[in-house]
Amino acid sequence: MTVEFKVIQMMQWLIMALLLGATGTVFASTIFSPASGVVCDKKSNYCVDEQGISMGLTKHYLGQKAQDALMNVIGDGVGVSLTEYTLSNGVYCDSNKKQCYVNRYYPQTKEKFERKLTMEIFVPMTTKENQVPQCQVDQIKARFDSKKGAFDGMSQQGFLLILRNPSKKACTLEALPTLAFKDANNTLLNVKRNTPKDLPSEPVLLPVIIQPDKEVSMRLHWVSSNVFDDAHCVTPNKTVLTLQGGSVSLPFNRQICSPKGNIAFFDQTQLEPMIQDKY
Numbered sequence: 001m002t003v004e005f006k007v008i009q010m011m012q013w014l015i016m017a018l019l020l021g022a023t024g025t026v027f028a029s030t031i032f033s034p035a036s037g038v039v040c041d042k043k044s045n046y047c048v049d050e051q052g053i054s055m056g057l058t059k060h061y062l063g064q065k066a067q068d069a070l071m072n073v074i075g076d077g078v079g080v081s082l083t084e085y086t087l088s089n090g091v092y093c094d095s096n097k098k099q100c101y102v103n104r105y106y107p108q109t110k111e112k113f114e115r116k117l118t119m120e121i122f123v124p125m126t127t128k129e130n131q132v133p134q135c136q137v138d139q140i141k142a143r144f145d146s147k148k149g150a151f152d153g154m155s156q157q158g159f160l161l162i163l164r165n166p167s168k169k170a171c172t173l174e175a176l177p178t179l180a181f182k183d184a185n186n187t188l189l190n191v192k193r194n195t196p197k198d199l200p201s202e203p204v205l206l207p208v209i210i211q212p213d214k215e216v217s218m219r220l221h222w223v224s225s226n227v228f229d230d231a232h233c234v235t236p237n238k239t240v241l242t243l244q245g246g247s248v249s250l251p252f253n254r255q256i257c258s259p260k261g262n263i264a265f266f267d268q269t270q271l272e273p274m275i276q277d278k279y
Helices: 001-018 057-062 064-074 115-122
Strands: 031-035 037-040 046-049 052-054 085-088 091-093 100-102 141-145 154-163 169-173 179-180 206-211 215-223 231-234 240-245 246-251 256-259 264-268
Touching: 037 057, 037 115, 046 057, 052 057, 052 085, 057 064, 091 115, 100 115, 141 246, 154 240, 206 215, 215 256, 256 264
Parallel strands: none
Antiparallel strands: 031 037, 037 046, 046 052, 085 091, 091 100, 141 154, 154 215, 169 206, 179 240, 215 264, 231 256, 240 246
16 A cells, blocks of 8 residues: 555545544544643544644644645535534534534534533643532622613613632632522522523533632523513512532512413523723
């Protein structure tokens, strides 16, 4: 078998791996991480980081021949996405969503989430979740901020739920923490957040790290008036965020409504760093 034929065969295989995908196990012997945030695939002959397939990293860790072969495969780039790729073990990664799955086939459910490669590629070594513990109840101070009605509209209300870490140690929270709502008798109400209806599954979100004396926030938004033909309205007395070692409660005392028979009462964004002048 000539060298030229081997290169052509490798190029054909790589195109299939990039565009079609395969099945396999995570972190096969051909896949390794030479540096934090970098994963290389010796079988497919390319390296990736959080932005996608990288020419520079491929040359640095796999050599000039690997880079040349990759450039020949990519050509003018038409029909090939460097931000979405399938490794030789079948794991599919999307750099825009910053997630990896065991394969590229839909639906991309939570059960298919490939945690090890997601953490290796998209979370820097200094902030990996296994090095930052979950937030304890005494590490979080919570408050609401209406931002002077910035989220209010006709028959709608909303505000920011702001979480601050007053401690001297960083900690992690789920990107979409679960909120519970209770009435004046401390009875749990059947109130849930809205979930996307046009997606086969919700994306798997990486934990959010809250650095010492820093804040993160998420926006809550809901229908506040009986605008439905057959509405279901409740007025929770408080909302509760459960943390390690306890929970944090905040007064709510606002009416929220949904269509009758629907328990999805409110929208909730994922946690993100607090930007003072954003609203």
